[in-house]
Amino acid sequence: MDPVLLLKALILGVVEGLTEFLPISSTGHLIIASQLLDFHDEKGKVFEIAIQTGAMLAVVWEYRARFTHALTGAASDPVARRFIVNLVIAFVPAAVLGLLFGGYIKEHLFDAVPVAIAFIVGAFIILWVERRHRTARVESVDEMTWKDALKVGIAQSFALIPGTSRSGATIIGGMLFGLSRRAATEFSFFLAVPTLIAAGAYDLYKHRDVLSVADTPVFAVGLVTAFVSAFVCVRWLIRFIATHDFTIFAWYRIVFGVVVLVTAYTGLVVWSA
Numbered sequence: 001m002d003p004v005l006l007l008k009a010l011i012l013g014v015v016e017g018l019t020e021f022l023p024i025s026s027t028g029h030l031i032i033a034s035q036l037l038d039f040h041d042e043k044g045k046v047f048e049i050a051i052q053t054g055a056m057l058a059v060v061w062e063y064r065a066r067f068t069h070a071l072t073g074a075a076s077d078p079v080a081r082r083f084i085v086n087l088v089i090a091f092v093p094a095a096v097l098g099l100l101f102g103g104y105i106k107e108h109l110f111d112a113v114p115v116a117i118a119f120i121v122g123a124f125i126i127l128w129v130e131r132r133h134r135t136a137r138v139e140s141v142d143e144m145t146w147k148d149a150l151k152v153g154i155a156q157s158f159a160l161i162p163g164t165s166r167s168g169a170t171i172i173g174g175m176l177f178g179l180s181r182r183a184a185t186e187f188s189f190f191l192a193v194p195t196l197i198a199a200g201a202y203d204l205y206k207h208r209d210v211l212s213v214a215d216t217p218v219f220a221v222g223l224v225t226a227f228v229s230a231f232v233c234v235r236w237l238i239r240f241i242a243t244h245d246f247t248i249f250a251w252y253r254i255v256f257g258v259v260v261l262v263t264a265y266t267g268l269v270v271w272s273a
Contacts, residue, residue: 004222008037013051017229020055022190023126023168023249024256029116032160032260035112035271036089042210045110045128049203050087050219054226056184056196059189061227062234066194079142083190090153090187095227097157098199109162111201112271113264118163119257127251129172137178141187144179151177152187156195163257172246181241189234 008173015033017028030048034040039047060067073080109112138144139247159166165190174184263269 005039005218009047009218010225012039012048013054013225014025014229015047016051017055017226017231018223018228018233019059020052020194020226021059021167021234023122023165023246024253025115025122025159025163025165025172026052026055027167028119028165029161031110031115032112036201036269039102042207043215045106046192046203046210050200051222051226052196053200054223056192056200056232057228058068059192059229060232060244062231063189063200066190067163082144082146083141086141086146086149086187087143087190087194088192090149090156091136092194093150093153094157094160095198097135098160101160103147105160105162111165114161115163116257116260116262116264118161119260121256122164122168123253126168126172126253128149129176130247130250132176134175134178136180136183138183138220140183141190145188148174148177148179149187152179152184152191156191167251168246181245185237185241191193194211195265226265 012030012033015029016026019029027048028120028155031040034044034048069077070080070083074084075081138148155169155177157169158164158165159169169261170188170191171181171184173186175181181185260271264271
């Protein structure tokens, strides 16, 4: 196996893991990074989706007791049952819209410049929400109703636009709809599980003809590094939000987006479509 290819897989795995659960768009970072690494052919695009599973497994492991209780207690515990129902409800909007418009979005928006614009627009939304006076109506995930879940699910749909950020849309959307910062962040973690499983399985099935057994080491490296870096990131983020807001991520998005736009406009980097 080409060691350079394995190194690219490792770098992209780290990028995925560190950005999946922060409000800075893992898809946007992967599009930029894969172009810089020249790993954005058809197989590379499948790789980007597949390694999200590694990040998702980090959440499953960190909250394994919560998921185990939900699955084993759904029949007898109304709280566990409501948790599962809320995840299903929140998952549906993005799943339906993704099936309807996913092809069009990938064809027209999976490029550096649209991603950079989405980065900047999303940053201003984060700044706006953070500066609004809010009173949390829902302090924990267990207090969420199906209507709260549906609202967060609709917010997640905006993340179909690359550069928006799935976690950013769900966390900031949740806060806007009355969830506490911790409740919105944890529900974003939990919602990642069905969302990323479905996206990864669908994309692997759809593009199974471009993959072979020889690709296993590359995908394995990406999955493992995404898992490890996401695990570290999830634990850090829970501690971070106890004393900080998301303003710093908004300014990061603005700087990142401006740099990409400037390099594209000046020709310093030739971003391929």
